[in-house]
Amino acid sequence: MDFLLFQFGLCTFKYDHAESKYIMKSFNFYIFPKPFNRTSPDVKFVCQSSSIDFLANQGFDFNKVFRNGIPYLNQEEERQLREQYDEKRSQANGLGALSYMSPGTNKRPSAIPEDQKKFIEKVIERIEGLLQNEESTNIQLEPCTGFQRKLIYQTLSWKYPKGIHVETLETEKKERYMVISKVDEEERKRRGQQKQAKEQEELKDAVGFSRVIHALANSGKLVVGHNMLLDVMHTIHQFYCSLPEDFSEFKELATCVFPRLLDTKLMASTQPFKEIIKNTSLAELEKRLKEVPFNPPKVESAEGFPSYNTASEQLHEAGYDAYITGLCFISMANFLGSFLSPPQNHVSASSKLIEPFFNKLFLMRVMDIPYLNLEGPDLQPKRDHVLYVTFPKEWKTSDLYQLFSAFGNIQVCWIDDTSAFVSLSQPEQVQIGGNS
Amino acid sequence: MDFLLFQFGLCTFKYDHAESKYIMKSFNFYIFPKPFNRTSPDVKFVCQSSSIDFLANQGFDFNKVFRNGIPYLNQEEERQLREQYDEKRSQANGLGALSYMSPGTNKRPSAIPEDQKKFIEKVIERIEGLLQNEESTNIQLEPCTGFQRKLIYQTLSWKYPKGIHVETLETEKKERYMVISKVDEEERKRRGQQKQAKEQEELKDAVGFSRVIHALANSGKLVVGHNMLLDVMHTIHQFYCSLPEDFSEFKELATCVFPRLLDTKLMASTQPFKEIIKNTSLAELEKRLKEVPFNPPKVESAEGFPSYNTASEQLHEAGYDAYITGLCFISMANFLGSFLSPPQNHVSASSKLIEPFFNKLFLMRVMDIPYLNLEGPDLQPKRDHVLYVTFPKEWKTSDLYQLFSAFGNIQVCWIDDTSAFVSLSQPEQVQIGGNS
Numbered sequence: 001m002d003f004l005l006f007q008f009g010l011c012t013f014k015y016d017h018a019e020s021k022y023i024m025k026s027f028n029f030y031i032f033p034k035p036f037n038r039t040s041p042d043v044k045f046v047c048q049s050s051s052i053d054f055l056a057n058q059g060f061d062f063n064k065v066f067r068n069g070i071p072y073l074n075q076e077e078e079r080q081l082r083e084q085y086d087e088k089r090s091q092a093n094g095l096g097a098l099s100y101m102s103p104g105t106n107k108r109p110s111a112i113p114e115d116q117k118k119f120i121e122k123v124i125e126r127i128e129g130l131l132q133n134e135e136s137t138n139i140q141l142e143p144c145t146g147f148q149r150k151l152i153y154q155t156l157s158w159k160y161p162k163g164i165h166v167e168t169l170e171t172e173k174k175e176r177y178m179v180i181s182k183v184d185e186e187e188r189k190r191r192g193q194q195k196q197a198k199e200q201e202e203l204k205d206a207v208g209f210s211r212v213i214h215a216l217a218n219s220g221k222l223v224v225g226h227n228m229l230l231d232v233m234h235t236i237h238q239f240y241c242s243l244p245e246d247f248s249e250f251k252e253l254a255t256c257v258f259p260r261l262l263d264t265k266l267m268a269s270t271q272p273f274k275e276i277i278k279n280t281s282l283a284e285l286e287k288r289l290k291e292v293p294f295n296p297p298k299v300e301s302a303e304g305f306p307s308y309n310t311a312s313e314q315l316h317e318a319g320y321d322a323y324i325t326g327l328c329f330i331s332m333a334n335f336l337g338s339f340l341s342p343p344q345n346h347v348s349a350s351s352k353l354i355e356p357f358f359n360k361l362f363l364m365r366v367m368d369i370p371y372l373n374l375e376g377p378d379l380q381p382k383r384d385h386v387l388y389v390t391f392p393k394e395w396k397t398s399d400l401y402q403l404f405s406a407f408g409n410i411q412v413c414w415i416d417d418t419s420a421f422v423s424l425s426q427p428e429q430v431q432i433g434g435n436s
Numbered sequence: 437m438d439f440l441l442f443q444f445g446l447c448t449f450k451y452d453h454a455e456s457k458y459i460m461k462s463f464n465f466y467i468f469p470k471p472f473n474r475t476s477p478d479v480k481f482v483c484q485s486s487s488i489d490f491l492a493n494q495g496f497d498f499n500k501v502f503r504n505g506i507p508y509l510n511q512e513e514e515r516q517l518r519e520q521y522d523e524k525r526s527q528a529n530g531l532g533a534l535s536y537m538s539p540g541t542n543k544r545p546s547a548i549p550e551d552q553k554k555f556i557e558k559v560i561e562r563i564e565g566l567l568q569n570e571e572s573t574n575i576q577l578e579p580c581t582g583f584q585r586k587l588i589y590q591t592l593s594w595k596y597p598k599g600i601h602v603e604t605l606e607t608e609k610k611e612r613y614m615v616i617s618k619v620d621e622e623e624r625k626r627r628g629q630q631k632q633a634k635e636q637e638e639l640k641d642a643v644g645f646s647r648v649i650h651a652l653a654n655s656g657k658l659v660v661g662h663n664m665l666l667d668v669m670h671t672i673h674q675f676y677c678s679l680p681e682d683f684s685e686f687k688e689l690a691t692c693v694f695p696r697l698l699d700t701k702l703m704a705s706t707q708p709f710k711e712i713i714k715n716t717s718l719a720e721l722e723k724r725l726k727e728v729p730f731n732p733p734k735v736e737s738a739e740g741f742p743s744y745n746t747a748s749e750q751l752h753e754a755g756y757d758a759y760i761t762g763l764c765f766i767s768m769a770n771f772l773g774s775f776l777s778p779p780q781n782h783v784s785a786s787s788k789l790i791e792p793f794f795n796k797l798f799l800m801r802v803m804d805i806p807y808l809n810l811e812g813p814d815l816q817p818k819r820d821h822v823l824y825v826t827f828p829k830e831w832k833t834s835d836l837y838q839l840f841s842a843f844g845n846i847q848v849c850w851i852d853d854t855s856a857f858v859s860l861s862q863p864e865q866v867q868i869g870g871n872s
Binding site (some may be wrong): 032033034035042043044045046047048049050052053055056061062063065066067 | 468479480481483484486489497503
């Protein structure tokens with residue numbers, strides 16, 4: 001979870017019934033948590049030199065990520081930013097004092113300290129001057145500290161709840177200064193709305209790429225990935241919230257964010273594909289599915305979208321991986337359609353035929369639990385052939401092999417210096433082992 | 437220490453007595469710990485999005501760092517890599533079996549396992565064929581596993597200590613295969629030397645940028661930096677070794693690596709400069725030293741080296757900062773020469789005049805210990821006016837200000853929720869405070 005997702009590949013497919021072809025749009029999003037303002041989270045993340053080197057060798061454009069990466073916020077960060085805006089707005093609207101005294105907070109309006117009284121009095125003098133002078137419509141105050149601006153906002157919202165408009169602007173040198181304008185009620189409202197609309201835009205920009213994920217999640221579309229468990233985890237962690245410690249809570253969260261997931265690696269490892277497909281790595285799977293008994297689908301990229309050529313070695317970018325993952329799914333789904341009578345050339349994402357593969361994510365490095373089941377309890381394989389073994393701490397794996405040499409092949413899973421799980425290749429051998 | 441130094445700026449200055457000018461060469465090294473081979477360290481490092489964003493806004497070229505950054509090794513990593521080469525070489529030289537049985541290691545030559553015997557026998561058959569066939573000079577074995585290659589090396593070094601040369605090469609697909617050639621003694625030696633020379637080159641490349649730092653350290657030259665404590669720490673940590681926990685050990689290590697350091701921020705904050713220079717930040721210092729009573733030096737860049745123009749806003753790159761740091765040092769050193777009789781226009785780096793500034797590094801955020809003294813004990817200012825205060829955990833800084841309001845200004849340094857150091861502005865007030 002200390003690592004960062006830099007590039008997000010997405011490829012959409014839409015079936016054109018009239019032409020019996022798929023129209024695809026592929027996207028490569030470069031994303032980076034650029035700090036939005038001075039109070040926004042300053043994300044620390046870990047890089048590993050081997051991964052950086054791998055990406056560099058693939059021609060990955062780091063400048064594009066770091067200079068022009070799309071920002072994003074998770075839901076908590078979005079909520080906080082929204083609150084900041086609300087608070088600022090209510091201050092500016094003359095509701096400042098009230099909101100500061102809302103129950104549950106211990107913030108109170110600051111009393112004006114002795115050394116600031118003169119400063120505030122001068123500001124009020126200038127405003128009185130403005131209100132009495134029919135020729136000028138606004139005054140611009142000298143840049144001042146954040147604390148002074150807060151005092152000014154407070155004082156003015158109490159003293160002039162209507163009739164003036166207060167705005168904080170920035171000089172080119174990033175110094176903040178205030179502009180105070182005379183406005184009638186209508187103008188005041190109009191300006192407030194204008195500002196609010198602008199803030200809404202800023203907020204949208206800050207939420208940035210998270211909006212793509214929200215749209216994806218809320219679309220109800222089938223989301224297909226290849227060996228996608230880590231992708232799902234990173235996506236939720238980066239764009240929604242921290243992952244829960246509890247396993248069943250994670251399952252609930254994942255199905256809540258993505259109600260329909262399908263993992264092509266799991267699909268290819270399951271009947272009826274298991275017998276036909278030897279290598280389920282994405283590149284090999286894509287090649288295999290071009291040959292009989294499979295039918296590669298007819299796919300065209302939508303106008304204005306890049307097209308990929310699967311025949312030539314492609315840059316290893318996320319959008320391309322998303323594209324060939326989609327191709328694999330379509331080929332396998334359509335293959336299932338060939339068993340129907342009459343056979344179907346196109347199997348849609350809402351077909352009953354693919355439901356058995358929903359929400360089961362491929363599990364790596366576990367021999368006898370092929371998938372993580374997001375929608376219910378996981379498979380519980382027998383563990384009768386697994387022994388818990390303790391030994392002197394000088395022992396190595398080779399000593400364990402020697403000890404069990406009479407029982408054929410074993411698998412060793414180390415627990416610590418002096419214990420390990422040893423699994424025998426055939427469960428019935430455990431009875432024999434029990435006597436030794 | 438989790439952060440990484442990406443760019444190292446260095447600028448050398450040489451005085452041309454005949455022309456009374458300085459010749460400078462400035463360097464911007466982009467450095468990155470690219471993994472050298474499969475066993476080399478895979479550095480993990482932390483990035484902070486605000487720092488990345490700062491660099492991106494300065495136009496920093498991340499692709500250059502990650503794609504073409506110069507690698508480096510610290511001394512321990514260099515030692516390990518050298519050992520790996522030595523071990524590989526002694527194996528290939530037919531000393532493999534012997535070195536495996538050297539005392540102190542528990543590695544032993546592997547017995548050939550049952551399932552590999554046939555494989556090894558076939559290899560030996562092919563070699564016997566090669567030795568008896570006068571027309572062919574070498575054979576190429578099929579790619580095989582690392583374990584098989586190890587077995588082959590072992591067997592051959594025992595069976596054919598001379599007369600054949602064994603080499604492991606890589607196919608384009610990165611599969612490793614062995615080539616076995618007939619060679620007479622002389623050819624065998626020549627090849628061995630050739631290989632060793634190539635390995636030495638590879639090793640040099642892997643040590644990479646560390647060699648620049650070693651050259652700098654071993655040069656005995658005065659090394660000048662501005663506010664350089666963190667720079668010195670990062671440089672030692674990245675190119676020499678982990679920093680010691682113990683403070684005095686750090687001092688010893690630092691002076692051992694860099695025997696003569698000079699910090700221009702400390703110099704500018706010390707008499708006689710202290711009175712004349714108000715702002716000691718690098719950019720401001722550089723500007724101030726262009727004006728009376730200082731004399732900006734005449735500096736030219738050496739042929740083929742970039743020149744910087746200090747009048748225009750420059751890209752904030754490390755080489756430029758090194759350059760203006762050098763300018764600042766020269767101006768200040770030459771200023772000291774103006775007090776001599778007769779006055780000296782040029783004060784060299786070996787002049788007694790600058791010795792008082794050696795090996796004292798500017799300390800930030802400490803009011804009364806201006807520098808860290810690398811060559812001896814640090815200044816021990818009186819702490820009579822500092823009180824240790826405990827209080828309820830609800831207390832804030834403002835409560836402490838109120839408590840001590842009778843004693844003028846105070847400084848608060850928090851220890852934890854319920855205690856802090858409070859320093860009064862005048863030491864004699866402590867007696868009064870002691871009664872309360």
